[in-house]
Amino acid sequence: MNVTGHTRRPASIRDVATAAGVSYQTVSRVINGHPSVKPSTRDRVLAAIDELGFRRNATALALASGRSRAVTVLTANTTHYGYASILQGVEEAARAASYAVGIGVLESAEEAAVAAQVQRAADAGGGLIVIAYDPAGVRALTSVPAELPVVGVVETPASPPGGDRPWVWTDDREAAYQVTRHLLSLGHETVHYVAIPSSTRRTSARTSGWRQALREAGAPEPRPVQGSWGPAGGHTAGRKLAKDPAVTAVLCGNDDLALGVLRALHEAGRAVPDEVSVAGFDDAPHSAYLTPSLTTVRLDFTGLGRAAFALLHGAVEESAQVAPHPVSVPELVVRETSGRPPR
Amino acid sequence: MNVTGHTRRPASIRDVATAAGVSYQTVSRVINGHPSVKPSTRDRVLAAIDELGFRRNATALALASGRSRAVTVLTANTTHYGYASILQGVEEAARAASYAVGIGVLESAEEAAVAAQVQRAADAGGGLIVIAYDPAGVRALTSVPAELPVVGVVETPASPPGGDRPWVWTDDREAAYQVTRHLLSLGHETVHYVAIPSSTRRTSARTSGWRQALREAGAPEPRPVQGSWGPAGGHTAGRKLAKDPAVTAVLCGNDDLALGVLRALHEAGRAVPDEVSVAGFDDAPHSAYLTPSLTTVRLDFTGLGRAAFALLHGAVEESAQVAPHPVSVPELVVRETSGRPPR
DNA sequence: GCCAGGATTGTGACCGGTCACATATGGGCC
DNA sequence: GGCCCATATGTGACCGGTCACAATCCTGGC
Known part of the structure; x- marks a missing residue:
């Protein structure tokens, strides 16, 4: 078909209708699976649809139906x-x-x-x-x-x-809680936190999970360091943290931030994980391949x-399976950047 | 307006038309900036549009106009x-x-x-x-x-x-050519290549730029190692390369691949860049913060x-500024993973 | 004062579907 | 055989815009 090579405008339901010898409404019924269409008619229409390469025009559908x-x-x-x-x-x-x-x-x-x-x-x-x-x-x-x-x-x-x-x-709260507990369980006195920009004025879920873990362990609660989204922000934050010899564990709001922190620690000559432990958030695909590989939580x-x-x-749509979404459990992924604190 | 709080269906051009006391076509002219509309009429229509919060329906526009x-x-x-x-x-x-x-x-x-x-x-x-x-x-x-x-x-x-x-x-060809030349200029006898899955059956632009640089330098042309897209593929490829003591420089089809290779070299105890140099492709945001930071080309x-x-x-659209796009020049970014070969 | 012609504005059809309703057609049952 | 109703199909209007063309207004020139 269309052997002439001319760009023919796509077939509409009326084209299909004439080809099948029915009305456009019948064609509409067929493509919408309406029950009351005689099988023989349906077949004829389907054949025409196939023949003409008909596809329902999404724009017209949206305009006419509203959805x-x-x-x-x-x-x-x-x-x-x-x-x-x-x-x-x-x-x-x-x-x-x-x-x-x-x-x-x-x-x-x-x-x-x-x-x-x-x-x-x-x-x-x-x-x-x-x-x-x-x-x-x-x-x-x-x-x-x-x-x-x-x-x-x-x-x-x-x-x-x-x-x-x-x-x-x-x-996120549970995830932050888990990583923080992991670090604390290794023996760190407390865990510092490099935050992603918070979505609200109030504290973020990640921050609050971290804080809860500290509180439960009776650990001191250092003030979170404000980071950005990317590694550059982590680097800046990491430089500050590296100067403080009391810092032995750092949790970061995401893996990119952690990467920046790792770099800053390296530049400051502080070994990871021997002197400082670092953990990230998200488990980005590259985190497993860093050297040392990054401890993080997978979401x-x-x-x-x-x-x-x-x-x-x-x-x-009415055919609603509105089951509230099963919140997936964050998974702690322990790798090489976390270890016991220096003694 | 809409004080009742009822969800009113959005105003159409006919609503605007009645409000302004003109025909729908005049409204259409106004929103399309047609020249021959009396200024006073135009103002009246614009006021009505503003009043009713009219926005042109994109679906109807698409259906009617075809674009x-x-x-x-x-x-x-x-x-x-x-x-x-x-x-x-x-x-x-x-x-x-x-x-x-x-x-x-x-x-x-x-x-x-x-x-x-x-x-x-x-x-x-x-x-x-x-x-x-x-x-x-x-x-x-x-x-x-x-x-x-x-x-x-x-x-x-x-x-x-x-x-x-x-x-x-x-x-990409030029980019690969540049990185390869950079590595050769450091004194490497040749440069190995870990390829991304090629887009065609023929050799990719990256591969061919790499090969050209080798050829011009009279360097041996090792067979490219097939990688995947992610760090995992680089890791596999890197393990193979790490075993061969003759390998002193590796170019990777992208930064993720390079990350995997770096990791594999590390695991094999081969120092970067002292024993082996590595270069990537793309300059992903994290590449600058790796340890050692990755030499790559920015695109x-x-x-x-x-x-x-x-x-x-x-x-x-007819208002075509079809100027052929100015191909941006790839930029070689030399960082820590590339250096002189061991002697 | 009359007419040509540009400036303004309006009317009807159409884009390709859907929807609501009207109109055949065919059995089953009394 | 007539009636009723479910099944099958067709008709007209509509969604909210655009397009082509017709109609009206206004102005200047003679």
């Missing part, structure tokens, strides 16, 4: 491992449900810029998934108009931003993305 | 630094042009799966940007139907896949993404 089978993921960044993994998880689940996935980057946390991005996402139609681990994301989540279906990916379910919106989360980001989509999907 | 102001990026993975950066670049440029960005992950390189993803992307409407650095991407690029506007992001412009489709590229992936979008944009 758009699309999700937009709003994120502050696409290159961070955790964010990118969440995105990948969303895409995976969306693909399985034949939803389209859009993406919007929140380049700045500034009010107007965020609002503009939310608007754009809303224009695209469909639901929204907002990664709200950082100020930009949180602001985006809170500024989503009420009538838009949205799911937040947040770090803590305790009073999550965005009010009573549905959300998914990894148990199931892809699963988180899938869960976020499932929740949104359930909220948008 | 959809959307791009879909097809990629094998969202978590690799290079890919994620390209995506980020595309999004940035698309946002500036108020285009929506969609994403499709090519989970498998298998024919049917790839075809399905291309179909889905086509259904979304708008253009396509295919990251064709790997087999899945290349297959996707070649299977895009001719009538769909598409831009390939490829590693080499010499007989790129996808026929005469427009493409953008980083000069402008974000710029590449922006260029890809610009090209597509130019192809789709």
Whole structure:
């Protein structure tokens, strides 16, 4: 077919209808699996569909029906491992449900810029998934108009931003608690913490898990060092910590931060793990191959993305399997950067 | 307005029209900046638009006009630094042009799966940007139907896949050439190469740049070691190379691979850079903070993404600034993993 | 004062689907 | 045989815009 090579505009249901000798409505019934269509008619229509290479026009479908089978993921960044993994998880689940996935980057946390991005996402139609681990994301989540279906990916379910919106989360608090306990159990007097930028003004889930572990152990609670997201921030923070001989264990808000800290310790001549132990957060793919390899906690980001989509999907379609998402248990991964403190 | 709190369906141009006392067509003219509208009328319409909070429905626009102001990026993975950066670049440029960005992950390189993803992307409407650095991407690029506007992001412009489709590229060949020369200039007899999975059956641009440098220097040309994308592949490859005492310099197809190689060398007790020099490719953000820090070449992936979008944009809209994209010059970044060979 | 012609504005059809309702068709049952 | 109802199919309007064309207004030139 189309032997002429002419770019023919794609077949519509009316084309299929004429080809099959039925009305366009019948074709619509067939493609929607409506029960009351005579088998012989259905076959004729299906044959025509196949013959003409008909595909249902997603745009027209969205316009006419109002639902758009699309999700937009709003994120502050696409290159961070955790964010990118969440995105990948969303895409995976969306693909399985034949939803389209859009993406919007929140380049700045500034009010107007965020609002503009939310608007754009809303224009695209469909639901929204907002990664709200950082100020930009949180602001985006809170500024989503009420009538838009949205799911937040947040770090803590305790009073999550965005009010009573549905959300998914990894148990960051528990994860931080576990790593901190691990370090303490090795004999460290206390554990210092290099934080990622907090998503809210209040303390983050990671910070609070860390603090809880210290408190339970009766360990002193040093003030968290503020880091950024990348290794550069970790490096700066690490330089400060390296100067203090009392520091023997450092927990970092993510693996990139930990990398920077490791580098700073190395530059200061402090051996890891013999003098100082370091632990990260997230278990990025490269962490296992560092020298020394990084002790960290693994979080199931892809699963988180899938869960976020499932929740949104359930909220948008009636065939809702709205089972609250099973929070995956963070897994402590002990490697070479953690050890007993020097005596 | 909307004081009742009722979720009112968004205003359409006909709502605006009645509010302003004009016809819907006049409203359409105003929002499209058509010249022949009396200023006083225009003001009235703009006021009504503002009052009702009117936003042009993107779906209806796409259906009626045929053009959809959307791009879909097809990629094998969202978590690799290079890919994620390209995506980020595309999004940035698309946002500036108020285009929506969609994403499709090519989970498998298998024919049917790839075809399905291309179909889905086509259904979304708008253009396509295919990251064709790997087999899945290349297959996707070649299977895009001719009538769909598409831009390939490829590693080499010499007989790129996808026929005469427009493409953008980083000069991988030149980059590989530079790093290899750098290593040779330090005195290494030759440079071994751990390759990323090649995108085509023929040798990749990186491989050929490496080979050219060796040839020009009259150095022996060892057979490239096949790696994967991640550090695990580099680790396997590195273990093999570590056993051969003749190996004093290793170039890796990307920074993750290099990380794996570094780890393997460490485990085998071979010092870097004193016994073996290692260089990577891409300059991922963490590479500068490794210990020892990684010598690599920086490629402008974000710029590449922006260029890809610009090209597509130019192809789709008449207001075309189709200037062929200025290939950014790869930048050699010499750090600690490269040094003179042992004597 | 009349008319040509550009500036403004309006009307109807259409993009490709869905939805609500009307209209055949075919059995089963009294 | 007639009636009722479930099954099968068709018709018209609509989603919210655009496009092509028609209609009206206004102004200057003769």
